[in-house]
């Protein structure tokens with residue numbers, strides 16, 4: 435059972451948390467000049483405490499990955515090497531080129547792409563075409 439004043443919405447706010455019942459609100463966080471609220475752990479996207487490419491407070495990362503081969507990418511800033519985070523992506527592409535009669539043929543192709551570094555690898559055509 436909550437303390438009576440809190441039941442009526444009269445919380446005893448200490449920054450973002452009620453000192454009486456522990457309720458949280460999403461303002462007046464205790465940032466202490468960082469990205470992470472010392473009271474409730476909420477984060478904001480400013481005042482990160484960067485150690486290399488990683489914020490020691492919230493774990494945000496600043497890496498600028500570039501492909502380092504078919505298996506992995508590396509960070510241009512700190513040199514960290516990690517495997518690609520590959521996901522499958524299918525997209526329609528102009529695959530036939532122009533011919534004497536008309537424009538093009540579109541074909542659906544499947545790729546493996548890494549959103550972290552932009553690496554992409556053609557896998558196969560899904561066999562769906564549009565003429």
Ligand SMILES: [Zn+2]
Nearest residue numbers: 440445452455
């Ligand atoms: Zn309260």
Ligand SMILES: [Zn+2]
Nearest residue numbers: 450463471474
């Ligand atoms: Zn907070």
Ligand SMILES: [Zn+2]
Nearest residue numbers: 469482489492
């Ligand atoms: Zn941070």
Ligand SMILES: [Zn+2]
Nearest residue numbers: 487497509512
């Ligand atoms: Zn980095």
Ligand SMILES: [Zn+2]
Nearest residue numbers: 507518548551
């Ligand atoms: Zn990658």
